[in-house]
Structures are given as C-alpha cells and as structure tokens.
Amino acid sequence: TKAQAWSALFSEPMSDLVKRYTSSVFFDKRLWQADIAGSLAHAEMLAAQGVISAQDHADIQRGMAQITAEIESGAFEWKLDLEDVHLNIEARLTQLVGDAGKRLHTGRSRNDQVATDVRLWLRGEIDLIGGLLTDLQKALVEVAEKNVDVILPGFTHLQVAQPVSFAHHLLAYVEMFSRDAERMAQVRRRTNVLPLGSAALAGTTYPLDRERVARTLAMDGVCHNSLDAVSDRDFAIEFTAAASLCMVHVSRLSEELIIWMSQNFGFIKIADRFTTGSSIMPQKKNPDVPELARGKTGRVVGHLMGLITLMKGQPLAYNKDNQEDKEPLFDTVDTLKDTLRIFAEMVGGQVNPATGAKEGGITVNAQAMEDAAKKGYATATDLADYLVKKGLPFRDAHETVAHAVKAATAHACDLSELPLTVLQGFHPQIDKDVYECLSLRGSLNARNTLGGTAPAQVRAQIARHQARLAG
Numbered sequence: 031t032k033a034q035a036w037s038a039l040f041s042e043p044m045s046d047l048v049k050r051y052t053s054s055v056f057f058d059k060r061l062w063q064a065d066i067a068g069s070l071a072h073a074e075m076l077a078a079q080g081v082i083s084a085q086d087h088a089d090i091q092r093g094m095a096q097i098t099a100e101i102e103s104g105a106f107e108w109k110l111d112l113e114d115v116h117l118n119i120e121a122r123l124t125q126l127v128g129d130a131g132k133r134l135h136t137g138r139s140r141n142d143q144v145a146t147d148v149r150l151w152l153r154g155e156i157d158l159i160g161g162l163l164t165d166l167q168k169a170l171v172e173v174a175e176k177n178v179d180v181i182l183p184g185f186t187h188l189q190v191a192q193p194v195s196f197a198h199h200l201l202a203y204v205e206m207f208s209r210d211a212e213r214m215a216q217v218r219r220r221t222n223v224l225p226l227g228s229a230a231l232a233g234t235t236y237p238l239d240r241e242r243v244a245r246t247l248a249m250d251g252v253c254h255n256s257l258d259a260v261s262d263r264d265f266a267i268e269f270t271a272a273a274s275l276c277m278v279h280v281s282r283l284s285e286e287l288i289i290w291m292s293q294n295f296g297f298i299k300i301a302d303r304f305t306t307g308s309s310i311m312p313q314k315k316n317p318d319v320p321e322l323a324r325g326k327t328g329r330v331v332g333h334l335m336g337l338i339t340l341m342k343g344q345p346l347a348y349n350k351d352n353q354e355d356k357e358p359l360f361d362t363v364d365t366l367k368d369t370l371r372i373f374a375e376m377v378g379g380q381v382n383p384a385t386g387a388k389e390g391g392i393t394v395n396a397q398a399m400e401d402a403a404k405k406g407y408a409t410a411t412d413l414a415d416y417l418v419k420k421g422l423p424f425r426d427a428h429e430t431v432a433h434a435v436k437a438a439t440a441h442a443c444d445l446s447e448l449p450l451t452v453l454q455g456f457h458p459q460i461d462k463d464v465y466e467c468l469s470l471r472g473s474l475n476a477r478n479t480l481g482g483t484a485p486a487q488v489r490a491q492i493a494r495h496q497a498r499l500a501g
C-alpha cells in the first residue's frame with residue numbers, strides 16, 4: 031500500500047496526530063454541494079473542449095449523482111485519511127466510475143477548487159442572509175407602524191434628552207439593517223467570481239474555457255489573475271466584516287431591549303419564550319436571548335480578527351493557512367442567521383396559523399415610556415426654542431431655561447407643571463401658549479424636519495420602508 035493517498039514519493043506514513051492536525055473533512059464536508067457543482071461544471075467544460083471524452087463526462091455525472099444521494103441519505107463514508115471534502119468525493123467517484131473519476135482533476139488543483147467551493151457556498155448563504163435581513167426590517171416596521179404616537183424618552187449619555195416617537199427609534203434600526211443588506215449585496219458581487227481554471231497557482235496547459243464554467247455556475251465573471259484567485263480570501267474577510275457590523279447593530283438593539291425590560295424602566299416586555307427563569311430566584315424572567323446576541327457579537331468580531339490575521343503574513347500564492355478560513359466563516363454564517371431569525375420573531379412575533387395574525391412580538395408600555403420622558407425635562411430645548419422665536423439669541427435662551435430647570439428640580443416637578451407666573455419670572459415674554467411647547471406631544475410634532483421624529487415624518491418613513499421592502 032502507498033504511504034499517502036496522493037503519491038509514491040513519501041517514504042513514511044503520516045502520524046495520527048499529523049493526520050488529525052491537517053485534516054479538514056469534519057468541517058469542510060459542509061461544502062459538498064458546492065464541491066460537486068464545481069466539479070460538474072469543470073467536467074462539462076473539459077468534455078466540451080475535448081479534454082475528456084463524452085463517455086468520461088457521462089460517467090462523472092452518474093457517479094456524482096450517486097454520491098449526492100449517498101451524502102443526502104447519510105450513507106456516504108467520510109474518511110479522515112482522505113483529508114478534506116475534495117479528496118473524499120474524488121476518491122469515491124473513482125471507486126464508482128473508475129478512470130473517468132481520475133480524469134476529473136485534469137487542469138485543476140485543490141487550490142482553485144477550494145476557493146471556488148467557498149465562494150459558491152458563501153454566495154448561497156449571503157442570499158439567505160439577505161432574506162433574513164428583509165424579514166427583520168419588516169418586523170421592525172410593523173411594530174413601528176403601531177407605535178408612531180407612543181412617546182419614548184430619547185437619550186443621550188443614557189440621560190433623558192428629548193422625546194421621540196417609539197416608532198422613530200425602531201426605524202433607526204431599520205436604517206442600520208438596510209445598510210447591512212446593502213453591504214451584503216456588495217460583498218456578494220465580489221464573492222461571485224470564479225477562481226477555477228487558475229489550477230495550483232499559474233494557470234494550466236489545457237485549453238480551458240473558464241467563462242463557460244462561470245456561466246454554468248451562475249457566477250458574474252472569472253478571477254483575472256491565477257495567483258490572486260487561489261490565495262486571497264478577502265471576500266470572506268469582507269463578509270465577516272459586514273456580518274460583524276450587522277451583529278453590532280443587533281447588539282445595540284439587544285442592549286436597549288435589556289434596559290427597556292428591566293424593572294426600573296418597564297418600557298417593554300418580550301414574549302416568555304425568549305426569556306428564561308432563575309434556578310434560585312423564583313420571580314425572575316431574564317432576557318437571555320438579547321444577552322446572548324450581545325455576547326455572540328463578540329464571537330463574530332473575533333472571527334473577523336481571526337480571518338484578517340490569517341491573511342497578513344502569507345506570501346503568494348496558496349498556503350495551507352487558508353484551510354483555517356472555514357471554521358470562523360461557517361460559525362459567522364450560523365451565528366448571524368440564527369440571530370437574525372430569532373430577532374425577527376422576538377420583535378415582530380409569529381403568525382398564528384389559526385388566525386393568520388402575528389402574535390408574541392414585543393409588548394409596549396406606552397405609559398411607562400411617557401412617564402419616564404416627563405421625568406427628565408425632555409422639553410427643555412423646546413422652551414429655549416420658544417424663547418428664540420420670541421427674539422432671544424439661542425445662547426441666552428439656553429441659560430434662561432437652565433434656571434427654569436433648576437427651579438423645577440427644586441420643586442420636584444416638570445417644567446410644564448410650573449405656574450405661568452413662575453415661568454414669567456424667568457422671562458417676561460413667556461405666555462400661556464408655552465404649555466403647548468412644553469408638552470411631550472407638542473415637542474414631537476414640532477420636529478417636523480425630514481428625518482425628524484414628528485409623527486408625519488415617521489409615517490412618511492414607514493411608507494418608504496414598506497415600499498422598499500415589499501415584494
């Protein structure tokens with residue numbers, strides 16, 4: 031028996047430890063569909079170019095059909111000795127169809143093969159993620175639509191700043207997730223390019239038709255430099271960067287959900303199935319899902335660091351370092367997909383098949399939000415703007431209102447609860463119309479600039495998102 035699967039050159043077999051260390055089949059078998067699709071496209075082209083016979087091509091097709099069935103049924107035997115997904119499938123093919131199987135690798139290397147597989151696989155995952163991002167945005171827009179007139183204290187520095195529509199706040203996340211979707215679409219363009227035909231690093235001596243293979247695989251084009259094609263993983267790094275940003279957005283939302291559902295805020299509730307109890311404290315319902323999402327963000331950002339560091343010291347062209355691209359990439363995809371799915375459901379709820387209505391999304395306590403907004407002098411800026419409209423320079427108005435806030439704080443009341451005579455003590459131009467501007471709703475309505483929180487603006491944004499996300 032040969033010492034190695036691939037050559038008579040080796041005088042001793044690999045140690046078991048080295049086998050385990052270098053083998054990737056237990057994680058890269060996940061690429062099997064892409065691997066077979068790439069092989070079939072390559073074989074079809076080899077036949078069309080007269081490099082292999084029509085009979086060889088037919089044999090390869092027949093063998094791959096059987097391998098597909100075996101893998102799908104779980105009957106396929108993955109062997110550690112055969113190192114990776116590529117060699118496992120090729121070895122089985124040769125077992126099944128003989129010489130045609132041995133001809134498949136003509137004009138090809140595992141270097142261009144694996145780069146093609148990862149790109150094909152990632153392209154499919156990016157498409158799924160695009161759909162999940164749409165679902166999450168739709169869920170947020172649905173909740174927003176029901177809460178345009180609900181007033182939330184907007185925070186800066188986690189201190190009450192100005193009142194905002196709760197819908198406006200949710201739509202901020204819709205903007206973030208829409209940019210994430212855009213980034214994913216851009217990464218897809220650079221991912222969906224064909225390395226196959228670059229062979230090990232320098233191209234090949236056979237008359238390959240690379241454009242044909244690209245068309246068969248529905249790729250947008252071919253890599254134009256064989257060294258680059260087999261060695262760079264920038265598309266995977268870019269994807270992980272886009273995924274990291276997306277997870278950071280989820281993480282910020284998580285942080286807010288956690289704060290909002292704490293007893294001290296009481297702004298929202300999430301459905302019980304997204305919370306867990308405590309093994310000691312009987313009263314607890316803990317926000318485990320958003321907390322885990324926040325934690326898993328660290329994990330995905332870690333994968334970005336792992337992948338980008340993987341590239342930095344590699345001379346051209348392919349190095350085995352690149353085998354380490356897969357686990358971080360796979361885990362990034364799995365984590366992001368699960369997170370997006372669970373968030374769409376946690377925010378927007380689930381369709382009840384009996385009624386067709388969505389149930390179990392977040393529950394909003396509008397009163398608690400409004401009470402909190404009233405506590406923090408959220409309309410102080412409005413009073414300053416009021417005085418500016420009466421002719422005061424803004425800086426003077428700012429100072430005047432600071433005195434009013436100080437007085438209200440001393441009386442433990444809101445600005446709107448100070449009697450008119452007291453307010454007039456701060457400035458004689460203050461009139462009874464001031465109470466409209468000191469109300470939360472008046473403050474909201476007044477911010478009617480494009481992108482502002484006035485209900486009219488928020489409704490316009492909801493309509494824009496609905497049109498964008500439809501279909």
Ligand code: ARG
Nearest residue numbers: 054114140141144350352353
């Ligand atoms: N399993 C390898 C990887 O993931 C495939 C390419 C191996 N190429 C090689 N020359 N050893 O990168």
